[in-house]
Amino acid sequence: MPAPTTDVEPTAPTPDAPTEPAVLLELEQVSKTFPVKIGMRKRSVSAVDGVDLLVREGSTVGIVGESGCGKSTLARLIVGLVPHDDGTIRFAGQALGSKGRRPRSVVEQMQMVFQDPYSALNPKATIGESIAFPLRVQGVPTAEIQERVGTVLTDVGLHPNYATHYPHQLSGGQRQRVNIARALALHPRLVVLDEAVSALDKSIQAQILNLLDDLQEAYGLTYVFISHDLNVVEWSSDEVAVMYLGRVVETCPAEDLYRRPLHPYTQGLLASIPKLDPRERAADAGRIDGEMPSPLDPPSGCRFRTRCPSAHERCAQEAPVLAEVEPGHRVACHLHTGADVPVEAPSLRSTPTPPTTTEGA
Ligand SMILES: Nc1ncnc2c1ncn2[C@@H]1O[C@H](COP(=O)(O)OP(=O)(O)OP(=O)(O)O)[C@@H](O)[C@H]1O
């Protein structure tokens, strides 16, 4: 029997819609409290409280917030240096328990770079020994260790001869390059950088940021980039999460955050950046005043309410949840997520200010 014919033209294949990179790290309602003793009383510090975070493969997520808001604790929870009390941490689709050791494969895939490039290195060990140490612990064969040490030193812009030097023979920028090399030696997928450029001069900062950018592409890395410096985070991050007193209060693409911050705390943080241009100083009116309350005794409801110029009755009674108010833009504030009157978000910045670069590190 002949095949039935049809008048319908075959449809052209539709081009695939661009797909988002896979989620590498996901935090769901992650919390951490530390027990402390004040005088004879036992108290607890709520360092991280119900944090949600999504980090896509190959991207950089910046974490910003004032000193003591929980950035480093969050970093330590992610890499497993301290166990989380509640919530779920998922890495490459695998839920990581808060008890017991993490599987070696996961430990190797997450590395951390700390703020102080000097204290992170053993002063009595050569640079080569410092980089080789974690490789030895992971059972990498000796011949391969030597090769990897040379490769990562070259990749971070240092001659392989630096392997025989000691930390005190290097500048601050060079030492931070070594710390980055040590993190890379294990071929991680995720690198958590906790104030990794904060101790460096501005010009060296810019070089290390450029280096991190290059390495991200060359190694296919994903970064969680923690800093109290909003300029640095703006320059380096795709997405930004703003923390206040242990909670994430706003998260969105970096461009949105700096052009159109929605949370009163973010608006205040951006208004607090010192401005050289007198025409931009008018925005200083929105600066945040006062100190962050103690995490020993956080305010009820919205934790920012004691410093918020828009606080109202509901803010003391009910903690706002982090909710998507625009595509990809999530905010925890009753002004944006409830029946309360939304505030007009000021446009605080017109153009990002890239960090400057001049001399060699
Ligand atoms: N091991 C600990 N024991 C008790 N309290 C702790 C411990 N670690 C952190 N904290 C407290 O948890 C809160 C968050 O600290 P954390 O170091 O995470 O903040 P941070 O945002 O990294 O601050 P900074 O910008 O100064 O580095 C602080 O009040 C801190 O004192």
Ligand code: SF4
């Ligand atoms: S919930 Fe209330 S106190 Fe908190 S940021 Fe919004 S307006 Fe301010």
Ligand SMILES: [Mg+2]
């Ligand atoms: Mg810290």
